[in-house]
Amino acid sequence: MVKILHDSDADISALNGKTIAIIGYGNQGSAQALCLRDSGINVIIGETETLNGNPNRSWEKAVSDGFKTMSISEAAKSADIIHILLPDEFHGPVYKKEIRKYMKPGKVLSCSHGFNIIFKGIVPPADVDVIMVAPKSPATEERKAFLAGFGVPGLFAVRQNPSGKAKEIALGMAKAMGFTRAGVLECTFEQETYEDLFGEQTVLCGGLVELMKTGFEVLTEAGYPPEMAYFECVHEMKLIVDLIYEGGIQKMNAIISNTAEWGEYEIGPKIINAATKVRMKKALKDVETGKFARKWLKESKNGAPNLHAKRKALGEHPVEVVGKQIREMFEHK
Ligand code: NAI
Ligand code: MG
Numbered sequence: 001m002v003k004i005l006h007d008s009d010a011d012i013s014a015l016n017g018k019t020i021a022i023i024g025y026g027n028q029g030s031a032q033a034l035c036l037r038d039s040g041i042n043v044i045i046g047e048t049e050t051l052n053g054n055p056n057r058s059w060e061k062a063v064s065d066g067f068k069t070m071s072i073s074e075a076a077k078s079a080d081i082i083h084i085l086l087p088d089e090f091h092g093p094v095y096k097k098e099i100r101k102y103m104k105p106g107k108v109l110s111c112s113h114g115f116n117i118i119f120k121g122i123v124p125p126a127d128v129d130v131i132m133v134a135p136k137s138p139a140t141e142e143r144k145a146f147l148a149g150f151g152v153p154g155l156f157a158v159r160q161n162p163s164g165k166a167k168e169i170a171l172g173m174a175k176a177m178g179f180t181r182a183g184v185l186e187c188t189f190e191q192e193t194y195e196d197l198f199g200e201q202t203v204l205c206g207g208l209v210e211l212m213k214t215g216f217e218v219l220t221e222a223g224y225p226p227e228m229a230y231f232e233c234v235h236e237m238k239l240i241v242d243l244i245y246e247g248g249i250q251k252m253n254a255i256i257s258n259t260a261e262w263g264e265y266e267i268g269p270k271i272i273n274a275a276t277k278v279r280m281k282k283a284l285k286d287v288e289t290g291k292f293a294r295k296w297l298k299e300s301k302n303g304a305p306n307l308h309a310k311r312k313a314l315g316e317h318p319v320e321v322v323g324k325q326i327r328e329m330f331e332h333k
Contacts, residue, residue, distance in 0.1 A: 004183040007175060012039060014165065014172035021046050021079030023072055023099070024086035025062040028112055031139035032085065032177055033067060035146045039176035044068045046075025046082075046098075073098040081169065083110040083133075084122075089300035092121030103128050105162070108169055113196060114189035117159055119293040129166040130159035132189060133173045142177070151178025159189050197287045202280045212237060216319045226322040234323060 022033040023046040037043045045062040047069055049055070062069040076082050076099040084091055084099070091111070103109060105127040112134040116122040124130050135142045137152035145152045154177070156170040167186075174184045200206065215233035220226050243252035253261045286292045299306055314320060 002185055004185060005171065005174075005180060006183060007180045010171035010175035010180045010184075011168065012041070012172050012176050014168040015041055015081075015176065018042065018080040018169075019044060019078060020081040020083055020173070021075035023047075023075060023082060023084045023094070025058040025067075025069075026085065026087070027139035028135070028142075029058070029085035030061060030065070031143040031146075032083070032112070032135075033062075034065065034143060035177040036173070037067075038146070041176050044070065044075050044079060046070060046072035048072065071098070073102070076102040080106070081108040081110055081173075083112075083173075084116075085112060088113060088115045088121075089297060089304075091116040092297075095122045108163075108166065110170070110173070114157065114159075114193035115197075115293065117189050118193040119290055119297070121297070124160065126160065127162050129161055129163050129169065131166050131170040131173075132157040132159070132192060133170050133177070133179070134192060135177070135179060145182070146178040151181040153182040154179030154184045155187050155192050156184055157187050157189050157192055194284070194287050197292065198280075198284050201287070201292075202283050208237075213317065213319055220318060226318055227326060230319065230322050230326055234319065235326070 019042045020036060021044050022029045022036075025033065025045050025047050029045070033043050033045060045067045047056060047059040047062055048071070049059050051058075059069060070078075072094060082099060082103075084095070086094055095116070103125055108129040108131060109122075109124050110131045110133060111117070112132065114132055117124070117130065117132075132155070134155045135152050136154060137145070142152045154174050156167075156174050158166045158170060160166070171180070171184070174180050212233050216226075216229045219229035219232065240252060240256075243255055253264070256264075283292075
């Protein structure tokens with residue numbers, strides 16, 4: 001079993017006298033910056049005032065949340081720990097333009113996802129510490145759990161450690177964000193990056209969305225009302241996942257009917273079968289060899305036309321159209 005670290009294994013004083021620059025005040029940036037500040041850490045924000053020619057709402061939010069907010073290069077210059085929380089596809093270009101020249105000996109380069117270190121969007125100099133501190137959670141849940149006096153679980157990794165203090169710093173950050181209250185695992189950059197990409201592609205986001213959409217399509221194409229299909233294939237998903245989260249698959253099975261449990265054993269493996277597993281293994285290979293990353297970075301470099309087209313198409317899919325109507329119906333009731 002891997003060792004899970006808790007509050008008593010970490011010390012926030014590793015961050016004494018240090019300034020952390022959060023680069024990118026988006027989903028993770030805002031949640032992590034607020035938690036760090038609540039734990040007494042000196043935090044500054046590196047952001048851009050405008051983005052694609054428009055005022056940047058993240059900049060405005062950082063200012064209104066009371067943070068010292070400045071350009072990315074200014075923040076990288078002033079801080080000891082530079083924690084990059086930009087969208088992954090922009091780490092490389094922004095690092096080269098605004099951060100690289102300030103990565104002097106003694107500094108710490110940090111992130112919440114190893115993508116750019118592994119796929120070489122960022123190649124840090126050998127004389128800086130390189131760490132990762134990552135929540136295993138969406139940002140909203142992370143902040144909510146922290147404010148409730150607890151935290152979400154997290155991962156940390158040390159890639160370069162010329163100071164000899166990289167691990168203490170990573171653990172100090174994890175503690176200051178509440179992760180060690182829930183439990184933190186040490187891993188490598190490779191493990192976090194490959195596992196994270198594989199999980200989101202095949203199970204959590206890609207797998208789940210296609211499963212729900214396909215189920216919805218089969219029912220509606222057979223003439224069943226879309227509202228019913230939405231309840232069946234999307235809405236109830238949360239109720240089922242909540243039970244598994246609380247007590248595992250067997251707890252869920254004990255609460256659903258025997259008929260549902262029998263259907264799970266009898267039909268489930270015919271839907272997600274050995275051929276699915278072969279395709280999942282291929283997806284893992286494409287992650288590990290960098291094939292997936294190369295394609296995504298190329299898409300992003302070209303302005304992400306396919307991403308935008310797919311986003312638009314999903315918005316027009318009946319599961320989203322009906323879902324929106326149904327959720328509105330239930331709001332404030
Ligand atoms: P995000 O999509 O919320 O963006 C962060 C901020 O970056 C934006 O608010 C924007 O002001 C700025 N930005 C966007 N494009 C830019 C550009 N071209 N140049 C300069 N600034 C730009 O990012 P998110 O989802 O918070 O992800 C940040 C990091 O955290 C990523 O490395 C991600 O893999 C990691 N992560 C994210 C999780 C999540 O729940 N979203 C969970 C765990 C890790
Ligand atoms: Mg993930």
